[in-house]
Structure formats: structure tokens, C-alpha cells
Amino acid sequence: MDAGEAAAVIDVGLLMMSISASFAGDVQRWHIAVPRDAAVTLTSAELLLPGGKHSVALDGLLHMVVKIGQLTTMTHVVVLTRSWVQPLFYTYVLRWLRAMVPMTTAVSQLPRALFAVQCAGIKSALVVQCDNGVLFCTPVLDGVISAELESVWGDVGTCATVDVPLMEDCFREVGTRLIEVMRRDSCDVHLMCDSWGTCPTAQQLVSLNCAEDIYLAVKQHVALCQMRELCPCLATVVLCGDATALPATRQCIALLVSAWLPDSVLTWV
Missing domain, CATH: 3.30.420.40 (ATPase, nucleotide binding domain)
Structure with a gap:
């Protein structure tokens, strides 16, 4: 256009x-x-x-x-x-x-992934699309989608409850648990009740499991992209979708990027 x-x-x-x-x-x-x-x-x-x-x-x-x-x-x-x-x-x-x-x-x-990279003014990136809480990731290399390497990172919406009713609350909850997961992973210790101060509630366990699943899914997806020599895609992560404007969404994705792609640039459109 x-x-x-x-x-x-x-x-x-x-x-x-x-x-x-x-x-x-x-x-x-x-x-x-x-x-x-x-x-x-x-x-x-x-x-x-x-x-x-x-x-x-x-x-x-x-x-x-x-x-x-x-x-x-x-x-x-x-x-x-x-x-x-x-x-x-x-x-x-x-x-x-x-x-x-x-x-x-x-x-x-x-x-949509190609439109996102065009809006970002680049040709290669990992495009993370948020659709009603589900995180889809699409590698784009030189303006071409690597369809065989598209991946679903997880569904943040599984955390939605009476206590956590809104999508922003779900991202905030998962972001909090991601910090716990990353801390545990870096220390190579098990997350026990005493690390929470008290035993986790059922809601905390749901969000913790969701955070762990997404954390491991991103790890595996990044490793697969590296193995397939899609390193130019990994230099930039572009976030788009229905929850992009929410600060909690950006913070959640930023945590994932800092964990597995610390040298990458995160942007959103």
C-alpha cells in the first residue's frame, strides 16, 4: 500500500x-x-x-x-x-x-505476522500474536513466514477465574509466576511452600503451571529456531494482537524474551 x-x-x-x-x-x-x-x-x-x-x-x-x-x-x-x-x-x-x-x-x-513485521519496519522477526490469551509465535525470515516452525506458546486465559477475571489480570498473574519460575530455574532448586511464605493457593498453582508450560514452550521453540538457522528472526521479537496495549502483556513477554533471548529487541505494533 x-x-x-x-x-x-x-x-x-x-x-x-x-x-x-x-x-x-x-x-x-x-x-x-x-x-x-x-x-x-x-x-x-x-x-x-x-x-x-x-x-x-x-x-x-x-x-x-x-x-x-x-x-x-x-x-x-x-x-x-x-x-x-x-x-x-x-x-x-x-x-x-x-x-x-x-x-x-x-x-x-x-x-497478520507479515503485517506486523512491515509495521515494525523490518523483514525478519519472531512475531508473537496474542489472540484471546493464546500466544502464537511465527518466525518471519526476510519477509517469508516459516510456517513449519509456527508454535503455540500457551494459553494465558486458562488463569481466568472469579478472582482473576480480566485478560490483563491473567497476564499479570502469569508474569508474577514467571519470575518465580525463572528464579527457581537459575538457582536449580525446587519451588517449595516456604519460598512462597505460605503454601500456594489453588489459583496460584494454576497460574504457576501455566507459567511453567509457557516458559518451557518458549525454550523449546527458540532452540528449534536456532537449530534451523533462523538466527536473524531471533534478533527482534514483535508483539501484536488483542492484548498488546496492556502493560501486563508487554511485561510478561519481556520476561520470556529476557530468559531465552536476552540479546533480542522487543517491540510491539
Whole structure:
């Protein structure tokens, strides 16, 4: 996309849809809650039946996007794709948009990981995407996704309880436990009750197990990337997704980067 053209970027997640529109260099952003009936179509192709309640819900969401984002005035509309979303969803969305915008408007798709590195102004990075608490990591080398080395680091959302209801609270809780895991790992000692001051609660044990799983998943993924000689990817970690703006999310990812990629630069888009 040219910097001076009127362009829009659409990113659809399970909970939120974001629209970024650029008018002569002036960027505006909107966020729209995704109805549950529309959200399930991201992972279930059979629910995209014409006239069904789920496709009707998705149609309503797309109508809202066209209106709010002024897509009929755009010269280029880009839909960001996520690897875990079933392909028919994007086929449906792209066809729908092409039918709604002028023929002169280009409609295309772009992997979300590639968009993230482009926004960061680089060509190679580990792109960590947060989707409703699930951390996906995609190596991008010289502008090309290494699909065979994509990895799921873990699901921070497993910590959500009555006491920890919000995603930011989940990241904060896991970040706290990561510090405990890293301290234990560096000292090569077992985390016993006395290191907590008191015996851990059930909630603390859940978040501790989540932190340990993510910690080990990152270790294994980084080692695999090193073995496959993807070192240029490891120099920069780019964080993107629905929880990127949360300080607790950035701190949590920063802890993981400091543990296994201490010489890497962490940025977010």
C-alpha cells in the first residue's frame, strides 16, 4: 500500500474486530465487538451456510465495518489472516467485501505476522500474536513466514477465574509466576511452600503451571529456531494482537524474551 492512498486494514478476532483506515497519511482506528454467532464462523466452516443465523451475524458485522471504516471510499482494503482460522472464513469475507466496494477498490489478504513485521519496519522477526490469551509465535525470515516452525506458546486465559477475571489480570498473574519460575530455574532448586511464605493457593498453582508450560514452550521453540538457522528472526521479537496495549502483556513477554533471548529487541505494533 502506498502511504498516500486511502486504505483500510481489517483484523477479525474471536472477541474484537479492528479497522485501521489511512486517509492521506492520517490514520484512524476503530474496534468493534464480535458477536458470538459471528465469532464461531472463524473456526467452523459448516456454520457459514447462506441465510443461517451465524452467516447473518457475520454479514451484519461486515455491514458495520463497511459503514464505520468508509470502505466504499478506499482504494485498497486488506484483510489480515490468522493461521488458526479456517480458510473458508476468509474466502467468505473477501467475496463479501468485493461485492460491497467499488470495482476500482483492491481487496486482498495478508498474513497478520507479515503485517506486523512491515509495521515494525523490518523483514525478519519472531512475531508473537496474542489472540484471546493464546500466544502464537511465527518466525518471519526476510519477509517469508516459516510456517513449519509456527508454535503455540500457551494459553494465558486458562488463569481466568472469579478472582482473576480480566485478560490483563491473567497476564499479570502469569508474569508474577514467571519470575518465580525463572528464579527457581537459575538457582536449580525446587519451588517449595516456604519460598512462597505460605503454601500456594489453588489459583496460584494454576497460574504457576501455566507459567511453567509457557516458559518451557518458549525454550523449546527458540532452540528449534536456532537449530534451523533462523538466527536473524531471533534478533527482534514483535508483539501484536488483542492484548498488546496492556502493560501486563508487554511485561510478561519481556520476561520470556529476557530468559531465552536476552540479546533480542522487543517491540510491539
